[in-house]
Amino acid sequence: xxxxxxxxxxxxxxxxxxxxxxxxxxxxxxxxxxxxxxxxxxxxxxxxxxxxxxxxxxxxxxxxxxxxxxxxxxxxxxxxxxxxxxxxxxxxxxxxxxxxxxxxxxxxxxxxxxxxxxxxxxxxxxxxxxxxxxxxxxxxxxxxxxxxxxxxxxxxxxxxxxxxxxxxxxxxxxxxxxxxxxxxxxxxxxxxxxxxxxxxxxxxxxxxxxxxxxxxxxxxxxxxxxxxxxxxxxxxxxxxxxxxxxxxxxxxxxxxxxxxxxxxxxxxxxxxxxxxxxxxxxxxxxxxxxxxxxxxxxxxxxxxxxxxxxxxxxxxxxxxxxxxxxxxxxxxxxxxxxxxxxxxxxxxxxxxxxxxxxxxxxxxxxxxxxxxx
Numbered sequence: 282x283x284x285x286x287x288x289x290x291x292x293x294x295x296x297x298x299x300x301x302x303x304x305x306x307x308x309x310x311x312x313x314x315x316x317x318x319x320x321x322x323x324x325x326x327x328x329x330x331x332x333x334x335x336x337x338x339x340x341x342x343x344x345x346x347x348x349x350x351x352x353x354x355x356x357x358x359x360x361x362x363x364x365x366x367x368x369x370x371x372x373x374x375x376x377x378x379x380x381x382x383x384x385x386x387x388x389x390x391x392x393x394x395x396x397x398x399x400x401x402x403x404x405x406x407x408x409x410x411x412x413x414x415x416x417x418x419x420x421x422x423x424x425x426x427x428x429x430x431x432x433x434x435x436x437x438x439x440x441x442x443x444x445x446x447x448x449x450x451x452x453x454x455x456x457x458x459x460x461x462x463x464x465x466x467x468x469x470x471x472x473x474x475x476x477x478x479x480x481x482x483x484x485x486x487x488x489x490x491x492x493x494x495x496x497x498x499x500x501x502x503x504x505x506x507x508x509x510x511x512x513x514x515x516x517x518x519x520x521x522x523x524x525x526x527x528x529x530x531x532x533x534x535x536x537x538x539x540x541x542x543x544x545x546x547x548x549x550x551x552x553x554x555x556x557x558x559x560x561x562x563x564x565x566x567x568x569x570x571x572x573x574x575x576x577x578x579x580x581x582x583x584x585x586x587x588x589x590x591x592x593x594x595x596x597x598x599x600x601x602x603x604x605x606x607x608x609x610x611x612x613x614x615x616x617x618x619x620x621x622x623x624x625x626x627x628x629x630x631x632x633x634x635x636x637x638x639x640x641x642x643x644x645x646x647x648x649x650x651x652x653x654x
Contacts, residue, residue, distance in 0.1 A: 312351045315394045315405045327417035327632050330382045332375035335633045346422035354425045356396035362446040363389035363416045365648035386417030390446040408433045447647040448621040451480045452610040455487050457596035463540040463562045467492030470532045472541040477504035479647035485512035486619050500642050525555045547571035559584040622646030
């Protein structure tokens with residue numbers, strides 16, 4: 282059984298009672314360490330000391346989380362897999378400012394090797410799936426009160442763990458967006474950019490499950506073919522000179538699409554505004570080609586267009602929200618209703634090669650990093 286752990290001092294466990302944790306945070310030297318485990322003082326990590334291109338990435342030695350400073354409600358995970366996302370490039374480029382030096386990474390999975398005295402719903406050797414800044418590293422400290430964690434137990438296969446890790450952030454993004462950013466309805470025509478990327482391939486599958494007609498956009502015919510294999514009904518090349526007219530041709534009476542999910546940003550916003558129908562919705566959620574230029578809001582008036590700039594964590598803030606969407610996602614993956622396409626698993630030290638391929642649009646699906654044990 283999957284166990285969910287979220288915010289507001291609650292353990293969220295399906296089909297059982299909800300347990301409350303103490304709100305008191307104490308410093309303590311009392312902890313339990315996995316038997317015969319040698320815990321190092323330093324670890325390998327992917328870090329940046331300045332903003333810029335891939336050349337600023339460093340494979341560094343940094344300190345591990347201190348066992349002596351472990352609080353009763355905290356535990357330490359030895360990371361096995363960590364997911365690669367475009368947001369790491371935004372931190373690296375300075376689009377989203379972060380304090381420097383900074384350790385990259387947002388989502389990961391691994392085994393619990395040490396825990397504080399008050400951690401009772403997680404055991405040593407359990408595998409945790411979680412969100413945590415700084416997860417391009419070998420070890421990370423998690424807080425049972427504030428961090429978002431799923432306990433997948435001790436018997437999860439390596440293949441399943443790869444799928445869970447690869448689909449976690451991107452899958453939750455898709456599920457929250459199709460339910461809350463724009464409530465997708467059966468028969469809707471939906472325009473989806475980067476349709477052969479990690480998020481895009483999940484979008485194709487989920488939108489098809491909801492009965493929508495997916496118009497997929499990608500940079501090559503090969504990628505468009507992959508999008509169709511994963512649920513897209515219509516396709517358009519990213520650089521097609523007749524882009525908007527082709528999209529409208531696919532829709533009833535040439536009116537345009539009910540909604541656009543746009544992860545590209547600067548280079549596609551104007552096309553999205555043209556392609557969306559009257560009273561349609563544009564969901565802009567990425568900056569692959571740079572941030573969208575400032576918008577004069579009156580431009581939305583002629584078609585009464587709605588526009589959003591959502592981010593995942595605004596939809597999974599409460600324990601109930603995180604539990605609902607996490608359970609839904611992992612069940613879809615476990616039941617093979619949503620297939621997670623893993624492009625390649627790189628060793629963590631080779632992250633620069635991985636991100637260069639991704640930024641050059643030479644990848645499909647999701648990239649994982651395998652962390653040295």
